[in-house]
Amino acid sequence: MTVAVVGLGLIGGSLAKALVRAGHRVIGVDLPRVARRALRQRAVAATAPTPEAAAAQADVLVLAAPPRTNLALLGRVARVARPGLVVTDVGSVKQPIMARARRLGVARFVGGHPMAGSERAGLDAASVELFRGRPWFLVPGPAAPPPAVRRIRALVRAAGARPVELDAASHDRLVAYLSHVPQLAAWALLEAARGEPLVRRHLDLAGPGFRDMTRLARSPRGIWREILGQNRPQVARALSAFRKALGR
Amino acid sequence: MTVAVVGLGLIGGSLAKALVRAGHRVIGVDLPRVARRALRQRAVAATAPTPEAAAAQADVLVLAAPPRTNLALLGRVARVARPGLVVTDVGSVKQPIMARARRLGVARFVGGHPMAGSERAGLDAASVELFRGRPWFLVPGPAAPPPAVRRIRALVRAAGARPVELDAASHDRLVAYLSHVPQLAAWALLEAARGEPLVRRHLDLAGPGFRDMTRLARSPRGIWREILGQNRPQVARALSAFRKALGR
Numbered sequence: 001m002t003v004a005v006v007g008l009g010l011i012g013g014s015l016a017k018a019l020v021r022a023g024h025r026v027i028g029v030d031l032p033r034v035a036r037r038a039l040r041q042r043a044v045a046a047t048a049p050t051p052e053a054a055a056a057q058a059d060v061l062v063l064a065a066p067p068r069t070n071l072a073l074l075g076r077v078a079r080v081a082r083p084g085l086v087v088t089d090v091g092s093v094k095q096p097i098m099a100r101a102r103r104l105g106v107a108r109f110v111g112g113h114p115m116a117g118s119e120r121a122g123l124d125a126a127s128v129e130l131f132r133g134r135p136w137f138l139v140p141g142p143a144a145p146p147p148a149v150r151r152i153r154a155l156v157r158a159a160g161a162r163p164v165e166l167d168a169a170s171h172d173r174l175v176a177y178l179s180h181v182p183q184l185a186a187w188a189l190l191e192a193a194r195g196e197p198l199v200r201r202h203l204d205l206a207g208p209g210f211r212d213m214t215r216l217a218r219s220p221r222g223i224w225r226e227i228l229g230q231n232r233p234q235v236a237r238a239l240s241a242f243r244k245a246l247g248r
Numbered sequence: 249m250t251v252a253v254v255g256l257g258l259i260g261g262s263l264a265k266a267l268v269r270a271g272h273r274v275i276g277v278d279l280p281r282v283a284r285r286a287l288r289q290r291a292v293a294a295t296a297p298t299p300e301a302a303a304a305q306a307d308v309l310v311l312a313a314p315p316r317t318n319l320a321l322l323g324r325v326a327r328v329a330r331p332g333l334v335v336t337d338v339g340s341v342k343q344p345i346m347a348r349a350r351r352l353g354v355a356r357f358v359g360g361h362p363m364a365g366s367e368r369a370g371l372d373a374a375s376v377e378l379f380r381g382r383p384w385f386l387v388p389g390p391a392a393p394p395p396a397v398r399r400i401r402a403l404v405r406a407a408g409a410r411p412v413e414l415d416a417a418s419h420d421r422l423v424a425y426l427s428h429v430p431q432l433a434a435w436a437l438l439e440a441a442r443g444e445p446l447v448r449r450h451l452d453l454a455g456p457g458f459r460d461m462t463r464l465a466r467s468p469r470g471i472w473r474e475i476l477g478q479n480r481p482q483v484a485r486a487l488s489a490f491r492k493a494l495g496r
Contacts (some may be wrong), residue, residue, distance in 0.1 A: 115455040135453045164453060170446055177440060177447045178454045182461045185433050188493035192425060195489055198418055199425040205383040205412060206426045207363040212460040213430045241443055243491065245436035 004054035012064025013126030111139035252302035260312025261374025
């Protein structure tokens with residue numbers, strides 16, 4: 001397959017590297033300096049200046065930019081997509097982008113979300129092994145043709161991951177509990193500790209438990225603000241369940 | 249030194265193994281089947297049937313039972329301690345045992361607390377490397393003679409750890425933020441996730457972030473109930489700071 005990956009950060013970069021290793025042709029799209037670095041690292045076989053240019057050459061286009069940017073990119077790609085192109089994304093929230101694909105009439109869109117990541121960001125943190133054995137959620141819209149879904153399943157397997165189909169609402173509820181509230185808890189643990197001067201002075205004495213529980217607090221805030229904003233109702237519900245459990 | 253270690257679980261067992269490796273003579277006290285296993289594993293050089301019997305032969309006695317048991321053992325040891333014996337403990341809360349030592353008139357008591365551990369428990373989880381490079385809090389009472397404090401510092405260094413002196417109130421505040429509230433958060437994250445049927449069914453799909461943040465939830469509940477009970481005011485304060493940060 002020829003796969004266009006738009007956004008060569010931690011996730012897009014790791015996917016590009018894994019697909020290249022699996023023998024696929026990957027066209028990367030990102031800022032020129034990132035795209036050049038990806039080319040030098042052989043994370044991609046070629047680069048394209050725009051998502052539209054990449055879409056014209058690809059069997060699959062993967063939106064791997066931050067969540068709000070992916071929504072905008074989907075609109076741009078929808079206007080130029082050849083009938084043969086299948087579009088997917090790697091965003092952590094699925095209802096907004098599925099709704100956008102429906103409104104835009106992009107039937108050949110299959111939402112995706114790898115359950116893998118790191119508190120690190122960017123192409124230099126990307127790893128060919130990031131998805132090895134990890135679940136990768138697939139959310140086919142109601143109108144998605146089975147061959148389009150099969151193509152994305154094949155892509156996910158080529159990246160070393162395990163496709164798991166789920167509807168968008170269930171997905172968003174699930175990740176609120178398994179990912180979004182843990183992220184908030186990591187920030188809040190660190191913020192509470194830093195807010196107490198005695199603790200702030202002795203943060204370096206924390207044990208492995210505290211370090212594990214605040215590792216996620218180093219994740220990029222900007223992307224997380226978008227994720228949490230897109231999944232607000234489910235995050236509110238899961239956060240309330242967490243706060244009740246804490247109270248007990 | 250001859251060191252009596254009372255309680256050969258994760259912490260006491262690891263300490264015994266580390267001290268034996270450092271060339272010290274360790275006398276272990278635990279239930280007969282645990283003591284025999286420690287002897288077979290050469291985690292201890294000898295066993296004694298009671299803390300009193302071990303105290304009679306030792307330069308240092310380490311209380312490494314659960315927190316409430318340590319309080320009771322301190323009373324027993326106080327009645328038989330030779331003038332040369334220095335007593336320490338490894339408990340996660342320092343104010344109750346420091347107050348008990350003061351009331352009992354055990355001047356040669358130096359509170360201790362290694363910032364190391366694991367969600368696993370028992371002698372079989374004990375590791376000679378558990379304390380390697382970790383901070384180990386020392387809380388000398390106001391009446392502790394300097395040679396007694398020096399002896400415990402030497403013991404901590406022999407275990408591979410780094411002694412850090414702190415007063416009991418500061419210690420208990422610090423660990424409320426760095427250890428006790430993170431423990432509560434781990435339980436609450438898991439409880440909230442399990443409380444939602446959809447999430448409960450898909451818990452195996454959680455990523456490394458969730459696994460790291462709920463690893464501590466496997467820690468032994470009984471010991472933790474004692475720890476949290478002993479540090480109730482500081483835990484309440486830190487928990488309230490955490491809940492406020494979560495709300496933000």
